[in-house]
Each structure stands twice: as C-alpha cells, then as structure tokens.
Amino acid sequence: MRVRFAPSPTGNLHIGSVRTALFNWVYAHKIKGKVVLRIEDTDLKRSEPQFETNILEGLKWLGLDMDEGPESPGDTGPYRQSERMETSFYKSYVDQLLTDGKAYYCFETAEELEAEKEAAELSGVAYQYSGKALSLSPEEIKSKLDLGTSYTVRFHIPENQKVTVPDMIRGDVVFDSDLLSDFIIQKSDGSPTYNFAVVVDDITMAISHVIRGEDHLSNTPRQILLYEALNAKVPQFAHLPIILGPDRSKLSKRHGAKSVTEYREEGYLADTLINYLSLLGWAPPEGREILTRTELVDLFDIGRVSKSGAVFDVTKLKWMNGMYIRRLSEEALLEAVTPFISEDLQSKLVKYSDSQRQAMVVAVRDNLELLSDVNAYLEVFSLSFEAYCTKIAALSFSESDIKVQQLAYDAIDSSSDLDSQFVGTLLDDIIEQTGLGKGKVFKPLRLATSGFGSGPALGDYIPILGKDVVLERLRHGLSKGAN
RNA sequence: GGCCCCAUCGUCUAGCGGUUAGGAUACAUGGUUUUCAUCCAUGCGACCGGAGUUCGAUUCUCCGUGGGGCUACCA
Known part of the structure; x- marks a missing residue:
C-alpha cells in the first residue's frame, strides 16, 4: 500500500496542501503503508527551487515525515518530475501510446487553438478539440516532423464509454467519455502535461491509493482512461473536500490564506495546525477534538471523511493554539516562546534572572493565544x-x-x-x-x-x-x- | 454554457427511518483570587424548498434552489 503527496513548487507550502499531505500521512500510517513525496515541477515557468525548499521545510516542521522523496530516495525515483524528464522517462510512454494509435501528433499553434476556443464560446457550444490533426496522413505528419514543425501530442479519448472513478469517500462517480476532449499529454517543449505525468508517475511509483483534493475529481476520468490505455491497474481514489475561505470559495491568498511559514512565524504550534486541519472534513466517532497524532492515526477512518467543503475558521484555530500552549510543559513553553520575544523586550528584561524570566513566561501563558502574544503581556515586567x-x-x-x-x-x-x-x-x-x-x-x-x-x-x-x-x-x- | 461534487446552529461537525437533533468554536450570562485570560456552569442558535416512498422522514428517491469544483501546451 503506497500513497503519495505531490505538491508543485509554484508557491510556498499552503494550508490546503498540508491538509492533503496530512490525510495521506495519516492514512499511510493507518494502513501501515508508505508515503511518497513527489515534486511536480513540470510547469517549468512557474516552478522555483526556493518553493521546493519551503515545502520540504514546512513538512519537516509539521512532523509529516515522508518515507520516500527527494531527500530520502527509495527505488521508485527520481522524485522530481523535472529529473524524470531528463531521462526521457515520459517520452517512452508517449511513444507507446503513439505506436498503439492511442495518441497522435498535433500541429496547431496555441494561437489557433485559442481562436477555436473563442469561437466555441461565442456560439455557446462546449469546446472540444476539432480533431483536425487526426485527418493528417502519415506522409503529412512525417514531412511536418522532418521540417521541425513544433507539435504537441494528444491523447485520443475512446468514444462512448462510461468512466467510473472508484472513490473511497464518494463512492463510484461516473463520467461520459464523449464529453471529454482529446487532451494534450506532451507540450510543444517536450514536457508532459500534468494529467499525463501524474498517471505515469503513479504507475511507476506503484501508488495504490490516490488521496487528493476534490478539485482533481473532474480530471480523474482522463487519468483513468490513461491508466487503461497504458494497461495499468487503476488505483483507489479519495477526493477530500475542498478547504474554503469565509465566502465559501476555494481558500486562496485573496482570503488572506497564509503559508505554513507564515503561520509558524505568527506563533502557531505545529501540533495545532495538524490537529485543526485533521478536523476539517473529518471527525472522530466520539467527537473529541484535541487529539495527538497517535490518536489521530488510531481513530482515522477514510470512510468518515465528509463530502462537503469546510470553511477555514481562524477563530477556532486560535482557540486550539491556546489549548496547545497551555498543554506545553514549562520547558517546552519557554523554548517555544523565546524566539518570539522581541529584541527590544529582551534588552529590557536583562535585569531579571533566568528563573525570573521563566516565571514571567509561565505567569502569562494563560493569556496567550499565539506565541507572539508574549510581547504584549510581558510588558508589565519591562x-x-x-x-x-x-x-x-x-x-x-x-x-x-x-x-x-x-x-x-x-x-x-x-x-x-x-x-x-x-x-x-x-x-x-x-x-x-x-x-x-x-x-x-x-x-x-x-x-x-x-x-x-x-x-x-x-x-x-x-x-x-x-x-x-x-x-x-x-x-x-x-x-x-x-x- | 457543459460535466461533476455537495447541502444539519455564524463556523467545524455527530447523526446513518422513530432523538428534547448531540458536541466543539464563537457569542451572552453567572461562578472561581479582582480586570483581561484560564477553568467551570448555564443560555442563545441548525436539518435549503417541493414532491414521492413509508405508519413515520434531518436520514431513502426524484425535481428545484443554492454553493463549489473542473472544463489550459497550470498543477
């Protein structure tokens, strides 16, 4: 049993990703399987190494250790898609589909496609790729290729087929293949597109359970068709409810959603984030809310994950952080709080002894919701x-x-x-x-x-x-x- | 527009045909070494609407409504 967490390094580790990572982690521990970390950096334009570093550090801080990943390779690596591309890893699968006649070359430019889409939009018709490239003769294709014409490769969607997504949370979800358009699996720069890369990676990494956000549900039938075209076993899926902002749309920066780094800097504890996130879309049978990781793993049941989106409620997050601060031992409290004491305050407190300073922190702990609140409460002493x-x-x-x-x-x-x-x-x-x-x-x-x-x-x-x-x-x- | 998912207090949720619809948070009130806070107690507060199935629907089915997601040479 193998699951994976596959973030793309196009930004810092954010709350939604952490929730996905967490559920994968918990599920893996529950079923005694392995969690694989895969960096999905096929979007060359937006991916940045610094973001990968941020993701790695964030996971480490949260204690979500991955069994395999760029830093701890197993034998299904490499664990970065960019590295997999270097070995023309995806290429061979593209070629296989090409020779099987399940994919084809496509020579339209991005601009031409854009125009087709606009036309479809204007006439109020759902856009489908025209299939123009399908009518090209082998000779025409060969000559275009020989001329070095830029091309993409498209997957040919089988007609009139019901595609069933086996979902552990929602049950079977059925799609009609005729509503799907032939989609690009290899971009003109030779890199694989997301929908294709995930499938190839999940097959070759022997992923048995794909647990990810609900925003991927609609893409799943395309992926299943790919699994079938490649004669691979379709994994089990679990689409987690999406995390929403206060206006009930997908949580994003415009809601003020912060990266893990920012939550950490604001004075949230890793345990708080883990515990709070575990309760977004899931609840243990007896409704206890403060849970250790061990309890989380013990009580977790993917069948109990709810189907509806959950609003991220900072107020409750803060309450929980206060709970965790109060549960810290005095030593842990001191250690956690110290980095948050401003330099100015530090200098004003030097006149006190170490034990006095410790006593101060202990004295104000019940007032704290965030570790950074110490500054305000310690002012009595400074x-x-x-x-x-x-x-x-x-x-x-x-x-x-x-x-x-x-x-x-x-x-x-x-x-x-x-x-x-x-x-x-x-x-x-x-x-x-x-x-x-x-x-x-x-x-x-x-x-x-x-x-x-x-x-x-x-x-x-x-x-x-x-x-x-x-x-x-x-x-x-x-x-x-x-x- | 098309397709898919979803729908219990403001928010997170329990419920899986018969419950005074439970808990948590938030809010209000009272109590504890005062105020802020902690802690404790109490209170306020919800089954989107309409049909159908059934002796009985929050729960099952259908329709509607509402919300969300996807529909890229982004992931």
Whole structure:
C-alpha cells in the first residue's frame, strides 16, 4: 500500500496542501503503508527551487515525515518530475501510446487553438478539440516532423464509454467519455502535461491509493482512461473536500490564506495546525477534538471523511493554539516562546534572572493565544519607571483606592519575603480590613503596581517585579492622591 | 454554457427511518483570587424548498434552489 503527496513548487507550502499531505500521512500510517513525496515541477515557468525548499521545510516542521522523496530516495525515483524528464522517462510512454494509435501528433499553434476556443464560446457550444490533426496522413505528419514543425501530442479519448472513478469517500462517480476532449499529454517543449505525468508517475511509483483534493475529481476520468490505455491497474481514489475561505470559495491568498511559514512565524504550534486541519472534513466517532497524532492515526477512518467543503475558521484555530500552549510543559513553553520575544523586550528584561524570566513566561501563558502574544503581556515586567508614570498619569484613584494602596504599601514595605503566598494573604487581609469587594481591592492594586488593567494574576507578577519596583510604583501612585 | 461534487446552529461537525437533533468554536450570562485570560456552569442558535416512498422522514428517491469544483501546451 503506497500513497503519495505531490505538491508543485509554484508557491510556498499552503494550508490546503498540508491538509492533503496530512490525510495521506495519516492514512499511510493507518494502513501501515508508505508515503511518497513527489515534486511536480513540470510547469517549468512557474516552478522555483526556493518553493521546493519551503515545502520540504514546512513538512519537516509539521512532523509529516515522508518515507520516500527527494531527500530520502527509495527505488521508485527520481522524485522530481523535472529529473524524470531528463531521462526521457515520459517520452517512452508517449511513444507507446503513439505506436498503439492511442495518441497522435498535433500541429496547431496555441494561437489557433485559442481562436477555436473563442469561437466555441461565442456560439455557446462546449469546446472540444476539432480533431483536425487526426485527418493528417502519415506522409503529412512525417514531412511536418522532418521540417521541425513544433507539435504537441494528444491523447485520443475512446468514444462512448462510461468512466467510473472508484472513490473511497464518494463512492463510484461516473463520467461520459464523449464529453471529454482529446487532451494534450506532451507540450510543444517536450514536457508532459500534468494529467499525463501524474498517471505515469503513479504507475511507476506503484501508488495504490490516490488521496487528493476534490478539485482533481473532474480530471480523474482522463487519468483513468490513461491508466487503461497504458494497461495499468487503476488505483483507489479519495477526493477530500475542498478547504474554503469565509465566502465559501476555494481558500486562496485573496482570503488572506497564509503559508505554513507564515503561520509558524505568527506563533502557531505545529501540533495545532495538524490537529485543526485533521478536523476539517473529518471527525472522530466520539467527537473529541484535541487529539495527538497517535490518536489521530488510531481513530482515522477514510470512510468518515465528509463530502462537503469546510470553511477555514481562524477563530477556532486560535482557540486550539491556546489549548496547545497551555498543554506545553514549562520547558517546552519557554523554548517555544523565546524566539518570539522581541529584541527590544529582551534588552529590557536583562535585569531579571533566568528563573525570573521563566516565571514571567509561565505567569502569562494563560493569556496567550499565539506565541507572539508574549510581547504584549510581558510588558508589565519591562516597563521602566518613567513609562509606568506616563501610563499612570491619566488615571485617577478614589479614596478607597488610595486606602487599599496604602495598606498594601505598608504591608509590602515591612515584608521580609515577598512571594505569591504573601500577596495572597495580603489581599485577603485588605479585603477583610476594609470590608471592600474583591474588585475594589484588586483593580486599584493592579493598576497601581503594573500600570495595566489586565494581565497575569497579582500573586504571580508582584513577586517577580520585586519589592523595590513595587514600592516605587505604589509610592508614585499614592503621591498623586485621591480625586 | 457543459460535466461533476455537495447541502444539519455564524463556523467545524455527530447523526446513518422513530432523538428534547448531540458536541466543539464563537457569542451572552453567572461562578472561581479582582480586570483581561484560564477553568467551570448555564443560555442563545441548525436539518435549503417541493414532491414521492413509508405508519413515520434531518436520514431513502426524484425535481428545484443554492454553493463549489473542473472544463489550459497550470498543477
């Protein structure tokens, strides 16, 4: 059992591709088969090596390891179509079809074809290739070839045939061959077209299950006809529902869809992306949503993949990322978050010890949805006294606020051990002494000690800030007096 | 235009002839060491329409409507 993931390096690894890669990966692990990575770079004009690198790195980061691919060749390589072309790999299959009379030379230029298409469009008729080249005599063909006339090779669609696509998700989908036009399998530059290259590659790579996006479903009958013409066994197919943007059209850049690299840079965890994507078009039987990869493989059932398109919902992605951030061990959290702390912030935090810095990150973790959110929440600790004063300047405190702050000041001033427990009892004491509600106590203290109206728990950040800083700030607040 | 696929809360989905149509997210409210957040509880919120099959349709069939995809010398 072999499956494959076959991206084309015409852009960075994007979310839709990852979903396809993931489902292939999960399915392969489920059935104990192999996943093959094949780079489909037959579009010489648009393919770029940098994009291949991006795809490879993205897969690696996501932990979607491929059993065979350009970096880990097996014995069905090469794994780049461009390299396969060099050995006239596809050529021999084209020749086979040519000699069998299942394909033919075609000498029309792209411009001529374009004109035919426009004419068809104007008269409201579905475009079909005219078949002009079919009436060429062997002599005519030979002379054109001898003259070096530019040509393409077209596959001759068998007439009046029902083509059935065996699909593991949708069941059998039947097409009528008469509605298909003879299509080009070899471009005038000698390279194979997509529909032809995939088939030859999947045959020679011994792919047993083709799992890909639904956008390929309509092309499948052409490919099946090719399998048959080449006397090869037709694989099982599975066409995954397409991922949609908010307007329910195919997700694309214009929806603000980002590459994996960008999600990574924004502070999403690889596990989040994997888990979220696994739930787009699939759900485990008991509906649990936070799943490890192992659970994913265990619970996966391709028959449970849904048929309708799924809208990519960033809000839920963020929620899930928060869930994963909270599940990280402290070490993993630190490691994940560190690269996201800005240089500016780093420099302002050097005055703290390593363990204090760790404590800060742990203190703010519940506020994080993206790793990059740390910068905003860590500001409580980086604020200079001047910056603090500026923030405080616009605030006004009431009589009771001042009273609370004074009580806190006195208690902290005389404290010997300013830890979280001390802060806890201090707060309880103040509530008891003043008879004020919790809000009336906590809010002015948070404002006076941090300059922020929100952030980590008082007991978490006050001890890290330290006695000196806290007293300095409280003193300033008190000096403002009540109004 | 032609062909193909699809259709349950705003969104992701469970359901596979009889259910108070379930969960998650989002939103609202309440609770927890206050505010933001976490966590917990509660609430709001859906079967596209019409025929047919059936004792009974969200579920099966057909038609309609809507959405999407494909229809390249792109993949």
